[in-house]
Amino acid sequence: MPAVQLLGELDTVLNGLSSRMREWYGVHFPEMGHRVREHSDYAKIIIKMGDKENITAQGLMEMTLKKKDAERIEEAKETTVGADFDDIDMRIVQEYAQRTLDLYQYREDLISYITLVSNEVAPNVAYIAGPVLGAKLLEKAGGLKRLGMMPSSTVQVLGAEKAMFRAIKSNARPPKHGLLYQHPYVNGAPRNRRGNRARSLAAKIAIAARADLFSGDFIAEELVAQLVDF
Template sequence: GIRLHFPALVRGLTVQSAAKAQLGLGHSYSRAKVKFNVHRVDNMIIQSISLLDQLDKDINTFSMRVRSWYGYHFPELIKIVPENSMYCRVAKFIGNRRELSEESLEGLEEIVMDSAKAQAILEASRSSMGMDISPLDLINIESFSRRVISLSDYRKGLQEYLRSKMSQVAPSLSALIGEVVGARLISHAGSLTNLAKYPASTVQILGAEKALFRALKTRGNTPKYGLIFHSTFIGRAAAKNKGRISRYLANKCTIASRIDCFSEVPTSVFGDKLREQVEERLAFYETGEPPRKNLEVMKEAVVEANEVVAEVKRRQEKKEKKRKKREKRRLEALAAAAEEPEENSVMETEENDVGAKKKKKKKKQQPEESEAEPEPEENGVEEE
């Protein structure tokens, strides 16, 4: 009732003014929600990791197509060069195997990075059981290999881009579990904020929802890990300790994601310390050596993080001072450029005034001279 009849209960408050106040409040709330730092946008990470996974599938499919296509001509090369991208480079370099000679050995060594493997390719080409190939087929195979190589190079650049974005958005999470696995966690959660809100038990089985619901439906054993299975820690742990280390790792991932999400200046200090804790826990499971207490590790991390944050803020202040100096110089240059036309116009007006005065003086001097010219004639007449 009070909310409905509030304008009638408060003196001087009209319905129109209340509507304006509500509109202003809505605008300020929306402005606060939209305001963000462009360097900490996790949407780019989600798109990048999705594209990276898609590129992995496509490159694998296309490389297998190159293998099967070029394998008709040089089938022995598949066993010598098992790596997909390198196989495409070698196939593009060799072309027709009958043209491969000792002179091409140096170029092969640069591609395969192994002199013994290059020599094996050369010997296999001389005694290959493959069929002959026409120049037109060879042109198409080389063109397709070139496309696969360009995709592979683009994937490397995309992975570097993802690494740089993760170091800006979630440095602790990437230092703890790796850039690719951390990006997959963020992508599966929807955003870094959503990941920070998840409990450790949810992070542990993130990516294994189907197995979880199937286990709940059949009343079987629930999965012990999801996306974090791709971490190196779980692969290094013994079979009996995989569940324990996955639970511990999920706990540390939750802490790292919350630190990255809610800290003003994110650093990788906490991620490095959390990684050390996971390493110590792995050693504890294997050797029984007791790890350090969490309180001691976090105290060290806080001290180091404060030093890093102070250094970052100092650099930002220097950059801001330099930016202000550049802006000041630019404004001074603009002001000086604006004053120059005014001075030129003043000089032109002064020159025009001086020129007009000179013209007037010349005009005055001309009648005087014309009046002074007949005098000698009169004098001459009088003298005559």
């Protein structure tokens, strides 16, 4: 699915743009960086408030920042080591932040599209894996037909092909999971239980893919209920 590939490329681009945005505005107000975790929120602050002197705790809380972080940011204005920006400097930074935020908003539109297609093509897989991860699995497998014919052991390590090749070549331990690590059922588990959870999740996704491919029956809720809490 081209949209899934685009999402991955877009995430890479956004990480680079966001890092540059933080670095640039950080020259003006470096203390704000570690208090605003989301890149999109950081961009919104630059666009709406611009100069650090315009930043207030009330304004930040209206933009959904926590009260503690908002107050600390406002306090930091008084002792900041940041440099002043001329009007033209600030305008360019704000335009840059706006372009970056536009891409974040487009990313949300892209995710909505992927969700729509994933739910339509493979509703059982989308329900269990989540629509975006489900779409990634379909893309990596080469389509629903190929995913539906895969054993669960292969589904478990989809996306970890390079690690699997290195393990075979060096007689090391094979990877316990690939793309499935992105699922909260796996990444939310203690490290020593992630392999078991990835195996259990892969088994349910394999069954879900076969249901989507052959019968079309919606059995995902039943499969999710069978996931073991290792």
